[in-house]
Amino acid sequence: MIEMQDVWKEYGNGVAALSGISVRIAQGEFCYVVGPSGAGKSTFIKLMYREERPTKGQIFVGGFNIERLRERQIPMMRRHIGVVFQDYKLLQPLTVYENVSFALEVIEASRKTIQKRVSEVLELVGLSEKANMLPRELSGGEQQRVGIARALVNKPSVIIADEPTGNLDPDNSWTIMKLFQRVNDRGTTIVMATHNRELVNSVRKRVIAIEQGRIVRDQERGEYGYED
Numbered sequence: 001m002i003e004m005q006d007v008w009k010e011y012g013n014g015v016a017a018l019s020g021i022s023v024r025i026a027q028g029e030f031c032y033v034v035g036p037s038g039a040g041k042s043t044f045i046k047l048m049y050r051e052e053r054p055t056k057g058q059i060f061v062g063g064f065n066i067e068r069l070r071e072r073q074i075p076m077m078r079r080h081i082g083v084v085f086q087d088y089k090l091l092q093p094l095t096v097y098e099n100v101s102f103a104l105e106v107i108e109a110s111r112k113t114i115q116k117r118v119s120e121v122l123e124l125v126g127l128s129e130k131a132n133m134l135p136r137e138l139s140g141g142e143q144q145r146v147g148i149a150r151a152l153v154n155k156p157s158v159i160i161a162d163e164p165t166g167n168l169d170p171d172n173s174w175t176i177m178k179l180f181q182r183v184n185d186r187g188t189t190i191v192m193a194t195h196n197r198e199l200v201n202s203v204r205k206r207v208i209a210i211e212q213g214r215i216v217r218d219q220e221r222g223e224y225g226y227e228d
């Protein structure tokens, strides 16, 4: 479960990115976040995994009051949240396998657990054959699938994705969407900021629209609602 209670975010330069956001996303929901450029979507997403801190308000993710956490509790909290980025953010010198296993090595999982889990997620994203390749040897769609495997390897209860299809063509975007759908079918909450009108209008889910830092629409099985 994700909950924000009257959350405000003003950046250091005085820009008011979010102004009084209150929202609740239940465990297992699939939720799009839409809105014009600069509306506050990325800020909304970044607050959920504590990449940014709110100026005011409370944020709960997967049972953690993430504003009350001590520094040393942050890695534990992040294990419950998988994050997927528009530009993948893979470690270039590492292989596909290593990019995914890295998240488990950090928590000192046993070698056997690591091998089993990495094989499972690479299979899920259809990249078992490419485990030993480097990111630069992969297509954009494949790189994003590595990003998703990495996000899933710790079995998080929530996946947060900021424009995961932003750099991909329609075919690859659909592949990513179907993967998210499968992950969501297993009970994982998905929150996905997107400008992809076609995906939002074809695969109907909850839509939260943000404009000028405020939620202006929150619809079950909603539509994209913008022309871009």
Ligand SMILES: Nc1ncnc2c1ncn2[C@@H]1O[C@H](COP(=O)(O)OP(=O)(O)OP(=O)(O)O)[C@@H](O)[C@H]1O
Residues within 6 Å of the ligand: 011, 012, 013, 015, 016, 017, 035, 036, 037, 038, 039, 040, 041, 042, 043, 044
């Ligand atoms: N680190 C930052 N420092 C200062 N201002 C910022 C910072 N990050 C974002 N902003 C500002 O906060 C506002 C909201 O930005 P945000 O990135 O959340 O929007 P967005 O809806 O994700 O936009 P886009 O769709 O273009 O990605 C914008 O006015 C932006 O310029």
